[in-house]
Amino acid sequence: MVDGTISASVFADELHAFVELSATLKDTWQLAMANDSKCGYISKRQLLKLDQHLADVSSGMVESSLEVDELTEQEVEDEESNTIQVKPQTRVISCEYHVVYSDSYSVPVLYFNMYHDSGKLLTLDEIWSLVPQIYQSRLSQERWTFLTQQEHPILGRPYFQLHPCHTASLMKHSVLSRATKPEISTDTAQGLAGVSATSHTPSMRRKGSYLVQWLSSVAPVVRLGMSLEYGLIGNN
Amino acid sequence: MQLIIDTSIRQIVIKTKVMAEDREILREIWDGRVPICFSLASDEIFTLEHPDPFFLLVPRQSYFPLATDRVQRTFLKHVDPDNHGEMWLEYESQPLKWHYPVGLLFDMYNSKGPLPWNITVHFQNFPEDELLHCPSRDAVEAHFMATVKEADSLKHRAQVINSMQKKDHKQLWTGLQNDKFDQFWTINRKLMERLGEEGFKYLPFRIHQVLPEKPFIQKLFKPVSDEGRLFTLADLLRETVPHIFADDTSDVLRCEVYIQGVNPPLETPVQWLSEHFSYPDNFLHIALVNPS
Structure with missing residues (x-):
C-alpha cells in the first residue's frame, strides 16, 4: 500500500466493499467472478448521450484554441477528427467498464469498450476524441503508453485498457497514502490531525477507498460517470 | 586445496562453455523462420484475374503486421475498392492474433501441419470481437513495449526497464523490427539479468x-x-x-x-x-x- 500497490486479497475485499457502496449510491457496479482462482472483477454499463459529449467536445476546442501555439500537427488532425466524429446519426454510445486486478503490477486496471448503436466498436481514434481536451493535451506525448486495445485477461476478447504501469505511482502520491504516512512517526501524525478525515492507517482504512480514489481519478478521462458521494461516504 | 581450485576452475570452464553454447541457442531461436503461403480469400477477389499466392519466410520472433506490407499491397489490387477494410489473417477459420509472435501462432495452430503454412488474407468482415485492431505499426510497438514492461515488472519489479533510457527502448523495438540480433540483444541482455544469484x-x-x-x-x-x-x-x-x-x-x-x-x-x-x-x-x- 505504501508503494501504491495492493495485494490480490486486498483487491478482492475492495471489490466487495466497492460494490456495496455502489448499491448504496444506486450506482450499477456488478461483481463478476472469474471461473478459476482469479479474484473476479467488477463491471458497469453506461450510456453516453452524444449531445452531451458534443457540448463537451466543443467547449474543449474553445479551451485549446487559446493555446493554439502548443498544438502539434497531430493534435490539429485529432481536433478535425473530433468534428467529423460528431455526426448527428450517432446518438448514443453504450459503454462497458471493467475493473480487473493485474498480478504483474499489483494494481487494479480499467478495461472498457464503447459501442455505436450499430453494435460496432468505437475505434481508438474515436475513443481519443471522447477524452476531454484537458487530458488529451496532457497525454499527447504518451498516447500509446496510456491507452491501447488489449486482450481482456479474463474474457480473452479485445478491450481498451488504461495502462497500469503508472497506477502505483499515482496511488503512492495520492492524498490517501500521504495521510497514511503518520503511521511511521507519531509526531507527524499529531501534526496532520487536521486531515483526520482521510488519515486512517492502512489497516483502519475504510475498505473500498483505494478503488474509490483510483477510479475517481481515472474515470473522467474515459467518460465513466462517478458520483462525488463515493468520496464522501468512502472516507467517513 | 589444489583439488578445490581444480574443481572451481573446471566449473568456470564448464560455465563459460555452457554460456557460449547458450548464446548459440539465442541465435538459433532468433533465426527461426516460418515458410508461409498467403492467399487472398476467394470470395473477396474482385478482379477477373486471380492473384497468385504470396510466399514469405517470416521470422518466428516477429509480428505479422511487420512482415505483411507487401502482401497487403499486392492483394489490395484485387479486392473491391469500395468495400474493403483492415486486413486480417485466418487459418482454417481461426482468426490469427497479430499481437502474438508469429512463431507462437505457428506452434498453436500448425505445429503438426504441412509446410508452407497456408494462411488466408481478408479485407472484409474484420472479427473485432476476436482480434485487436492494428491501425499502424505504432500499435504493434505499443503492444510490444507494454508486454516487455509487464515482463520486467514480474522479473525485476520493473527496475531494469524503468532505469533504461528512451533510446534503449527504441533500440529494442528497432532491433526486432529490422531483425537485428545484436542490436536487440545488447539491450535485452540487461532485461534478462538476474537479481542476485x-x-x-x-x-x-x-x-x-x-x-x-x-x-x-x-x-x-x-x-x-x-x-x-x-x-x-x-x-x-x-x-x-x-x-x-x-x-x-x-x-x-x-x-x-x-x-x-x-x-x-x-x-x-x-x-x-x-x-x-x-x-x-x-x-x-x-x-x-x-x-x-
Missing part, C-alpha cells in the same frame, strides 16, 4: 491452450524456491494446468507442450527457459497442443 522474482509466462481456445493463463510463479531449488517446466505446468497430466505421479501429458517450436524436456528449469526461450516481448509463451 538465484533468478527472477516472478516468471513472465503465458500458457496458450488451443482447442478449445481459452484466454491465456498467466499467474505469479517464482522460478526458484525460497530454498534455492530451481523449479522445472513440470513444476510450472503442474501448478498452472494440472489437468494436462495423465495422473498425479508421473509426468505423462495429455497434450504436447511447445515453446519456440520445440518440446523442451519437462525437467528443464524454467529460469533457464525464461532466459533463453522467451520471445522478444520477454514472455515465455507456452503452447499446449492436442495430439492429432
Whole structure:
C-alpha cells in the first residue's frame, strides 16, 4: 500500500466493499467472478448521450484554441477528427467498464469498450476524441503508453485498457497514502490531525477507498460517470 | 586445496562453455523462420484475374503486421475498392492474433501441419470481437513495449526497464523490427539479468491452450524456491494446468507442450527457459497442443 500497490486479497475485499457502496449510491457496479482462482472483477454499463459529449467536445476546442501555439500537427488532425466524429446519426454510445486486478503490477486496471448503436466498436481514434481536451493535451506525448486495445485477461476478447504501469505511482502520491504516512512517526501524525478525515492507517482504512480514489481519478478521462458521494461516504 | 581450485576452475570452464553454447541457442531461436503461403480469400477477389499466392519466410520472433506490407499491397489490387477494410489473417477459420509472435501462432495452430503454412488474407468482415485492431505499426510497438514492461515488472519489479533510457527502448523495438540480433540483444541482455544469484522474482509466462481456445493463463510463479531449488517446466505446468497430466505421479501429458517450436524436456528449469526461450516481448509463451 505504501508503494501504491495492493495485494490480490486486498483487491478482492475492495471489490466487495466497492460494490456495496455502489448499491448504496444506486450506482450499477456488478461483481463478476472469474471461473478459476482469479479474484473476479467488477463491471458497469453506461450510456453516453452524444449531445452531451458534443457540448463537451466543443467547449474543449474553445479551451485549446487559446493555446493554439502548443498544438502539434497531430493534435490539429485529432481536433478535425473530433468534428467529423460528431455526426448527428450517432446518438448514443453504450459503454462497458471493467475493473480487473493485474498480478504483474499489483494494481487494479480499467478495461472498457464503447459501442455505436450499430453494435460496432468505437475505434481508438474515436475513443481519443471522447477524452476531454484537458487530458488529451496532457497525454499527447504518451498516447500509446496510456491507452491501447488489449486482450481482456479474463474474457480473452479485445478491450481498451488504461495502462497500469503508472497506477502505483499515482496511488503512492495520492492524498490517501500521504495521510497514511503518520503511521511511521507519531509526531507527524499529531501534526496532520487536521486531515483526520482521510488519515486512517492502512489497516483502519475504510475498505473500498483505494478503488474509490483510483477510479475517481481515472474515470473522467474515459467518460465513466462517478458520483462525488463515493468520496464522501468512502472516507467517513 | 589444489583439488578445490581444480574443481572451481573446471566449473568456470564448464560455465563459460555452457554460456557460449547458450548464446548459440539465442541465435538459433532468433533465426527461426516460418515458410508461409498467403492467399487472398476467394470470395473477396474482385478482379477477373486471380492473384497468385504470396510466399514469405517470416521470422518466428516477429509480428505479422511487420512482415505483411507487401502482401497487403499486392492483394489490395484485387479486392473491391469500395468495400474493403483492415486486413486480417485466418487459418482454417481461426482468426490469427497479430499481437502474438508469429512463431507462437505457428506452434498453436500448425505445429503438426504441412509446410508452407497456408494462411488466408481478408479485407472484409474484420472479427473485432476476436482480434485487436492494428491501425499502424505504432500499435504493434505499443503492444510490444507494454508486454516487455509487464515482463520486467514480474522479473525485476520493473527496475531494469524503468532505469533504461528512451533510446534503449527504441533500440529494442528497432532491433526486432529490422531483425537485428545484436542490436536487440545488447539491450535485452540487461532485461534478462538476474537479481542476485538465484533468478527472477516472478516468471513472465503465458500458457496458450488451443482447442478449445481459452484466454491465456498467466499467474505469479517464482522460478526458484525460497530454498534455492530451481523449479522445472513440470513444476510450472503442474501448478498452472494440472489437468494436462495423465495422473498425479508421473509426468505423462495429455497434450504436447511447445515453446519456440520445440518440446523442451519437462525437467528443464524454467529460469533457464525464461532466459533463453522467451520471445522478444520477454514472455515465455507456452503452447499446449492436442495430439492429432
